[in-house]
Amino acid sequence: MAKGTVLIEVERCKACGFCVEFCPTKVLALSTAFNSKGYHPPHVIAPEKCSGCDLCGMFCPDFAIFGHRDVPAASEINQ
Amino acid sequence: MSVTTIAPPANPVERFLRTDRMPHIWCPGCGIGTTVNCFTRALIDAKIDLDHLAIVSGIGCSGRVAGYVRLDSFHTTHGRAIPFATGLKLANPKLQVVVYSGDGDLAAIGGNHLIHAARRNVDLKVICVNNLIYAMTGGQTAPTTPGQVVTSTNPYGTFDTSFNLPHLVEAAGAVYVARWTTYHVRQLSRAIAEIFQKPGFSFIEIISPCPTLYQRRNKMGDGLDTMKYYKEKSKVKNGAPTSEVGLDKQGEIIVGKFVDRARPDYRELMVNQMHESLGSRFIDPVAAECEEGEPQGCEEGLCS
Known part of the structure; x- marks a missing residue:
């Protein structure tokens, strides 16, 4: 059961691969499809593993991806 | 699997x-x-409070940050981000002023401003994105470029000694000095949150890849390879003496919080000095504003 979801804005991606490399649970892979700029954006290969930690969102230099916790962690409820 | 497009949240x-x-x-x-x-x-x-926050950038790739963030931001002339921010802070002490710029802007053309702002301990939060090169102008040798690196102005390799920025600003008098790399996202985020609570001149150096001009010319791979290098070769040493944290081309990167100390800041010293020499003739503009009934300054304890 996935604890989180990862959302990708394909058109902003420049395929640096940071999110794919540093995803702690290896949810992502670069796809073979192109975006309109000719880059290969990441896609989700293992949605059930996503913990929603948002590390992809912190690494992404192009603001094209982020993780979202479906069930907010205790520390986030008060915010 | 289908690619998800952005939707709320x-x-x-x-x-x-x-x-x-x-x-x-x-x-x-x-x-x-x-x-x-x-x-x-x-x-x-x-x-x-985003209404009391200003971002000041100089020139360079990282100077673009001021133009991309939807906050009160200023894109100033080359090297003059710190003087501009100093004026901003003195004219409006309630503002949290962040200087967000690169190594070429802060340490090269703005080097004097950097050390003097640290000496005066002006309450600025300086974030220096250090990619070890002048990136926007075509990859020339910067004062932070380590030895044996090929740049467009040193095609046979650099040979001069580079600046060790944490050591420089600590010696000049900064109250908070830290270094992280772009790999250390959580630590970096915590460090930036921390400097907002810290009065005085705070300095965070962020080591960042420049895949186009630095890594490519030196056959060091792309941005991802550099991030893997940061992951492998960086070592967290909080409180490490800053004289020992210099960088070289492929060596270890010492990261962490190096300095966290307290010193009276520029405004505090100025107000004290004015009170001492002028006595009752000196009226602190912020305190005067509070008496007139503007509540914001009082909450921040500026006029106590």
């Missing part, structure tokens, strides 16, 4: 961006966007 960084200016000009694999992510996460975590 929105990316946490989105509300801090001028989305009409996206996509940005930074190269694929450049670390500046990562630092912006950490910065915006820190703004959320530290619950910063």
